[in-house]
Amino acid sequence: MTASHQGQIYGTTLLHSHSEIVFLVKTTSTTAQFLHTSYSQYPKSSSSESLEFAVEGDDLTFIPLQSGIDSLLVWDSKKIFHSISSGQAVIPVEVFSSSGRLSPTPLDNQQVLQVVSDKQRSFAVLTDGNKIIFGREGILPQAVELDVSVPGNGMCRLHWIDTTHLAILCPDEEHSNSSSVLDFSTTVINIEEHLGLIATTSVCPVSSIGEHYDSSFLSGLGDTDNQEDLTLSYDYAKLGCPVKQYYGGKFKPKIDLYHDDVFVEEVLADYVLHEIHGVFTYGYTKTADQVGCVSAPQSWTSMIMQQATPDPTTAWTRKNYHSCFINGSELPERHQSYEVLSNATTNAIDWGDYNTIYVFHVTVVDPDYSFCQLSTQFAVRVYGALPKADIPAMRIVISTCGIGLGALAAGFIVHKVRGKTTEEEQVDQGH
Known part of the structure; x- marks a missing residue:
């Protein structure tokens, strides 16, 4: 050395x-x-x-x-x-x-x-x-x-x-x-x-959803800069304990129809769901192109933006649902996310890298399934994602790259100075 x-x-x-x-x-x-x-x-x-x-x-x-x-x-x-x-x-x-x-x-x-x-x-x-x-x-x-x-x-x-x-x-x-x-x-x-x-350190713990929610239900496109982090008490009496799901898996809920407390059938028709607090750290596994849409599929963002006051419980229902498998005025964008779930496709929920509790509101939107407005709520607890650090990743990448470039530049300068010094010494020796 x-x-x-x-x-x-x-x-x-x-x-x-x-x-x-x-x-x-x-x-x-x-x-x-x-x-x-x-x-x-x-x-x-x-x-x-x-x-x-x-x-x-x-x-x-x-x-x-x-x-x-x-x-x-x-x-x-x-x-x-x-x-x-x-x-x-x-x-x-x-x-x-x-x-x-x-x-x-x-x-x-x-x-x-x-x-x-x-x-x-x-x-x-x-x-x-x-x-x-x-x-x-x-x-x-x-x-x-x-x-x-x-x-x-x-x-x-x-x-x-x-x-x-x-x-x-x-x-x-x-x-x-x-x-x-x-x-x-x-x-x-x-x-x-x-x-x-x-x-799951307790049976039904309090959930902190931090900054990853949008109170305007626009999946992060709304004004989220002035939002405070939310810590919500879970409503165990209403929802029971949430379904546990590993963050790396795919999720597709099974929806059953009941008349009072009597089971009628499994719902195979089209339905949509939204997170009631505006959490948007999940997505969908399929795109419009992958499921075979022939017209532009509806989305939560497009439906919410049509409302003067955002209300996802009324934004997308059986009254205004249009299937993308029926010809429409707009052609589908190939990579647009497909946000409808049903037995007709393999579309499912894709979790993000966050541990949290999602409370979903489900609405059956197929107008041919029932004259009633069918909806319910359920909760999912996503686990397995390692805790996030407080320092944003991009800041560390930029800092590391900046320091690395600085070290490279310093090394280049030192090399040039040493080379120049060696050359001068050789010239002196020659004289």
Whole structure:
């Protein structure tokens, strides 16, 4: 290492995609950085330094992850860090406890026994304190502590079964003998179920919908700048506990028709739904082109904008519904979202990356199904999305890119100055 790269080396790896050797160096007791040395033009080589990042604990380790995007996972004795840029910028992973609270020092001096990752950008960390931390990569990496029981012999290991199931393999010493192959006991963790348990810390909790709602019901096109964050008490007496849905799944409610308390039939006709508070963090899986519309389909935005005072309970009903499968005056836009649900199409709700409770108002709009105005309400609790950080992702991207460009410019200037100095020294020696 050159004089400008002094510090204790805590790890190294090859990044074949960049033809680089990467070193993790602790520059001071509270800072560290990655050093990159290119070997593509051996014996000549060039080196560069990444941005320094703050560390708190002792020791320091890192490994490349399996997502295929040059991601690195770094940890000391207190915190976990992540880089999506082969170490050029390193960001702390926000780790939340099983109760949903942010853990300032998630490792708490525990030793990391194993890290497993997959190509879907998920990772899991196993510690000698029998803790499993599950997380996902990203510009703002986040993770949660899974509430699972791991045997305390320190010999267990993790193994991905598929994208949503993680196995804990532990030696079964009681059923093994010295003359045979060691037996293992296996415990399978359903990641979705554990994230669901974390999301439901009480039976029917209060829900905060933050800034992701539009009181004018225009899906974010209205004036949302002056809105305050909403925290709503859930009406358990009216709605019962909400249906639980994993954020990565698709959802299509089954609507049944009752006469008083007597079941009549399942409703197969066209219906629409809206979130009663104006939450718009969900969408639809199909477009007008995909379902075969021959005319422009109606939408909540277009129907609400026809009203002087927004009222979604009356904006779109059987009285003004027009099927897009019937010729109309306007041709459909190919990629326009199709917002009608029925048994006739596979259209469904596509959740966003938010944990919240949606209270939907459903209206049957098919004019041929009934002369009555049929409607009802139900609630869905979406879980499994990791908590969002307070700093917007774009701000971090811009800041990181800005710092990176600054470091690149500084490196170029230093290189030019050093080159010029060398040239001057050679000229002096020649004289």
